[in-house]
Amino acid sequence: MRVEIVAVGTELLLGQIVDTNSTVIASELARCGLECHFQTRVGDNHARIVSALELALGRADAVIVCGGLGPTQDDITREAVAAVMGVELRRDPVALAALYEIFTARAIEMPASNLRQADVPDGASLIRQRSGTAPGLICPVGTQVIYAVPGVPEEMAEMLAEAILPDLQARSGAPAVIRSRSIRTVGISESKLAELVTPRLEALDREGPGAPTIAFLASFSEGVTVRITVKSSDEASASRRLGEEEAAVRRIVGAAVYGTDGETIESAVGALLVARGLTLAVAESFTGGLLASRIVATPGASAYFRGGIVAYDSEVKFSLLGVERGPVVSAEAAVAMADGACKLLGADVAIATTGVAGPERQEDRPPGTAFIATSVPGGPTIATAMRASGSRSRIREYAALRAMNLLRTRLLAE
Amino acid sequence: MRVEIVAVGTELLLGQIVDTNSTVIASELARCGLECHFQTRVGDNHARIVSALELALGRADAVIVCGGLGPTQDDITREAVAAVMGVELRRDPVALAALYEIFTARAIEMPASNLRQADVPDGASLIRQRSGTAPGLICPVGTQVIYAVPGVPEEMAEMLAEAILPDLQARSGAPAVIRSRSIRTVGISESKLAELVTPRLEALDREGPGAPTIAFLASFSEGVTVRITVKSSDEASASRRLGEEEAAVRRIVGAAVYGTDGETIESAVGALLVARGLTLAVAESFTGGLLASRIVATPGASAYFRGGIVAYDSEVKFSLLGVERGPVVSAEAAVAMADGACKLLGADVAIATTGVAGPERQEDRPPGTAFIATSVPGGPTIATAMRASGSRSRIREYAALRAMNLLRTRLLAE
Numbered sequence: 001m002r003v004e005i006v007a008v009g010t011e012l013l014l015g016q017i018v019d020t021n022s023t024v025i026a027s028e029l030a031r032c033g034l035e036c037h038f039q040t041r042v043g044d045n046h047a048r049i050v051s052a053l054e055l056a057l058g059r060a061d062a063v064i065v066c067g068g069l070g071p072t073q074d075d076i077t078r079e080a081v082a083a084v085m086g087v088e089l090r091r092d093p094v095a096l097a098a099l100y101e102i103f104t105a106r107a108i109e110m111p112a113s114n115l116r117q118a119d120v121p122d123g124a125s126l127i128r129q130r131s132g133t134a135p136g137l138i139c140p141v142g143t144q145v146i147y148a149v150p151g152v153p154e155e156m157a158e159m160l161a162e163a164i165l166p167d168l169q170a171r172s173g174a175p176a177v178i179r180s181r182s183i184r185t186v187g188i189s190e191s192k193l194a195e196l197v198t199p200r201l202e203a204l205d206r207e208g209p210g211a212p213t214i215a216f217l218a219s220f221s222e223g224v225t226v227r228i229t230v231k232s233s234d235e236a237s238a239s240r241r242l243g244e245e246e247a248a249v250r251r252i253v254g255a256a257v258y259g260t261d262g263e264t265i266e267s268a269v270g271a272l273l274v275a276r277g278l279t280l281a282v283a284e285s286f287t288g289g290l291l292a293s294r295i296v297a298t299p300g301a302s303a304y305f306r307g308g309i310v311a312y313d314s315e316v317k318f319s320l321l322g323v324e325r326g327p328v329v330s331a332e333a334a335v336a337m338a339d340g341a342c343k344l345l346g347a348d349v350a351i352a353t354t355g356v357a358g359p360e361r362q363e364d365r366p367p368g369t370a371f372i373a374t375s376v377p378g379g380p381t382i383a384t385a386m387r388a389s390g391s392r393s394r395i396r397e398y399a400a401l402r403a404m405n406l407l408r409t410r411l412l413a414e
Numbered sequence: 415m416r417v418e419i420v421a422v423g424t425e426l427l428l429g430q431i432v433d434t435n436s437t438v439i440a441s442e443l444a445r446c447g448l449e450c451h452f453q454t455r456v457g458d459n460h461a462r463i464v465s466a467l468e469l470a471l472g473r474a475d476a477v478i479v480c481g482g483l484g485p486t487q488d489d490i491t492r493e494a495v496a497a498v499m500g501v502e503l504r505r506d507p508v509a510l511a512a513l514y515e516i517f518t519a520r521a522i523e524m525p526a527s528n529l530r531q532a533d534v535p536d537g538a539s540l541i542r543q544r545s546g547t548a549p550g551l552i553c554p555v556g557t558q559v560i561y562a563v564p565g566v567p568e569e570m571a572e573m574l575a576e577a578i579l580p581d582l583q584a585r586s587g588a589p590a591v592i593r594s595r596s597i598r599t600v601g602i603s604e605s606k607l608a609e610l611v612t613p614r615l616e617a618l619d620r621e622g623p624g625a626p627t628i629a630f631l632a633s634f635s636e637g638v639t640v641r642i643t644v645k646s647s648d649e650a651s652a653s654r655r656l657g658e659e660e661a662a663v664r665r666i667v668g669a670a671v672y673g674t675d676g677e678t679i680e681s682a683v684g685a686l687l688v689a690r691g692l693t694l695a696v697a698e699s700f701t702g703g704l705l706a707s708r709i710v711a712t713p714g715a716s717a718y719f720r721g722g723i724v725a726y727d728s729e730v731k732f733s734l735l736g737v738e739r740g741p742v743v744s745a746e747a748a749v750a751m752a753d754g755a756c757k758l759l760g761a762d763v764a765i766a767t768t769g770v771a772g773p774e775r776q777e778d779r780p781p782g783t784a785f786i787a788t789s790v791p792g793g794p795t796i797a798t799a800m801r802a803s804g805s806r807s808r809i810r811e812y813a814a815l816r817a818m819n820l821l822r823t824r825l826l827a828e
Contacts, residue, residue, distance in 0.1 A: 012453070014440060014441065015440030015442070015443070018434055019432075020432055030428040037456070038466065040453070040454050040455075041452065042451070042452055191486065195525055215424060215458075217425065218484070286710070289707035289709075292702050296726060296771075297702075299773060305727070308722075310721040310722035313716070316760075320721075320758065345727075
């Protein structure tokens with residue numbers, strides 16, 4: 001069963017609001033195992049809404065059209081759907097009674113413009129409104145169907161869950177479920193990851209249609225995510241298959257995996273620290289509080305995070321952290337900063353960053369040059385050189401990710 | 415000139431990510447006076463990408479296709495565009511050299527899969543990549559054109575601004591210029607601002623079509639922006655009219671305005687510090703490095719920013735910053751933290767934050783409770799209580815904005 005989504009509203013075409021409705025609908029369709037190949041956005045224009053609906057019906061079994069059911073003159077989805085069905089609008093007494101009821105409950109008189117919201121294409125059935133004034137519509141077009149829902153996110157979500165998805169599942173007759181799992185990795189490039197996973201991709205390809213799919217998503221502040229999607233007849237077998245594929249990817253990728261789904265590298269490091277009963281401190285130069293801020297963004301960080309020193313000015317590095325006077329973009333400075341942070345903040349473990357965020361060079365080194373030091377109990381404090389490219393914020397984000405991963409790797413090796 | 419947007423990615427169809435790229439592109443097209451009637455989202459499927467592109471070219475003069483230029487096997491936009499153009503892909507030596515340069519700068523070996531990113535449809539020209547590895551493509555199709563850009567938001571935005579919009583404007587030949595100015599405010603709500611500006615809005619309405627327009631955009635981490643847009647026949651008169659409207663808004667809104675366009679509250683505070691020859695330090699508890707990180711994100715911060723103490727654990731507040739043992743979510747603690755930061759980091763001016771980011775209560779205070787202290791030379795250190803609501807990250811972002819504005823207000827009053 002194939003479903004398309006048409007979002008209606010000139011404000012979408014002008015980029016004034018983000019179309020989250022289509023995302024929510026798409027995600028629910030996928031969860032129910034319903035395929036969606038195209039999504040369209042169109043403005044408040046009769047001819048173009050009609051054309052978008054006809055095009056969608058030419059490619060799919062059902063269309064969900066979202067928006068344009070309000071009371072004002074630019075809300076014309078009802079008229080467009082009626083034109084596609086080849087029928088007239090009629091004022092529905094049940095919809096009308098519901099409207100009067102809503103306004104009576106609000107103790108205000110109903111503006112005449114709201115009457116239009118009781119107009120329905122002949123042959124359509126109603127999806128009763130609960131929070132808003134516009135009813136939804138189920139509009140048969142031959143053996144196909146158009147569902148019309150309001151653009152208000154809560155009203156749309158309500159009607160989707162209570163009326164449209166059950167109707168679609170009844171029509172499709174197939175109780176398939178689609179489930180995904182995100183496997184989060186760091187320290188390995190998207191292309192390298194794809195190269196490693198290729199044999200697995202090829203094996204899945206040989207399984208043919210219906211086999212799990214694997215996709216890659218790169219983010220310079222969070223690493224690369226491997227997303228596995230499985231389609232199955234029931235929840236239990238979907239979950240089993242996801243588990244098998246996750247295990248296969250973990251075998252291939254190894255320790256570069258730091259978590260799944262909502263886990264962050266900070267939460268992964270946090271869990272390692274808690275398991276070992278260790279506390280953490282940071283000393284930051286060019287990342288300038290970003291590392292601390294990412295750590296604090298994790299709920300529960302107070303169990304292990306002592307705090308940090310943002311030693312932006314070199315003098316702060318010398319006087320507060322005990323860095324020797326001299327170049328500060330160096331491995332030696334990073335090591336001294338990490339040791340200084342442990343001592344000053346009374347922590348067991350520390351990360352320190354020093355480098356050049358740009359746009360100018362510093363100590364004759366180009367933007368993107370950096371040293372990261374990690375200190376753990378009973379081992380030497382180790383500095384690692386790194387190189388990054390791009391804007392100031394990108395360099396800082398990437399360094400923060402690298403820094404967290406260096407600590408993660410050391411904690412895992414203990 | 416009519417432009418359509420095609421966003422490519424199965425993750426969009428599965429509702430796994432929100433398509434903000436189309437929104438950004440649409441908003442920029444509108445700003446430049448270019449019409450957009452349809453936007454389409456399609457998955458990583460050759461036949462369907464080709465069909466979406468052909469459909470869009472049947473309705474518009476130009477198409478911007480976003481996504482599917484990565485190095486992995488599911489990135490097939492290059493192939494689809496070549497099919498629509500009826501040409502082959504060829505490996506471009508300039509694109510190839512740029513790729514090698516990027517990997518050399520990152521000091522890592524280029525995986526073989528990245529070679530594909532140097533493949534371009536015959537007859538297409540390149541949009542040089544800056545932050546990412548994929549170049550953009552300008553692909554003529556008869557008198558029409560397809561622009562292909564990566565799906566990474568910052569790479570897309572860069573290519574849109576630097577290559578695509580100028581090319582579209584040159585093609586459209588329209589002598590009209592549309593220019594906008596963003597006036598950034600803080601400490602005043604969107605509805606209050608709209609109320610104050612209403613008389614000006616009404617005056618512009620009376621001018622009729624072609625008059626400047628005013629829109630409001632609220633952000634909890636940057637305050638409310640008043641965006642003025644003017645359309646004119648030439649650059650000089652557009653600029654004059656923008657200046658007049660900016661002056662009118664500034665007269666109405668007063669000191670709540672902290673800057674225009676790309677200026678941030680951090681750059682505004684930075685300019686005040688530089689003008690007065692003062693240095694800055696911060697002491698942060700629940701904002702946990704966010705304030706320092708925002709300050710460091712401003713190029714040139716090294717001229718005035720000494721550094722910060724992230725005193726996340728109470729013990730760090732007591733031992734390092736000299737806060738008296740007792741409750742730490744208090745005005746007294748905030749004052750002691752600000753004074754301690756000045757002393758410890760050798761700064762003239764300091765900001766300190768202490769509060770409850772949540773989700774749990776702390777010292778029997780609910781999430782969103784906070785105290786912010788500011789210290790300036792020759793005046794008392796003053797603590798201000800604040801309340802915020804929402805998620806942990808929202809409370810921290812809002813507090814950082816409030817803290818910067820409290821310091822800005824004190825520096826202006828000096």
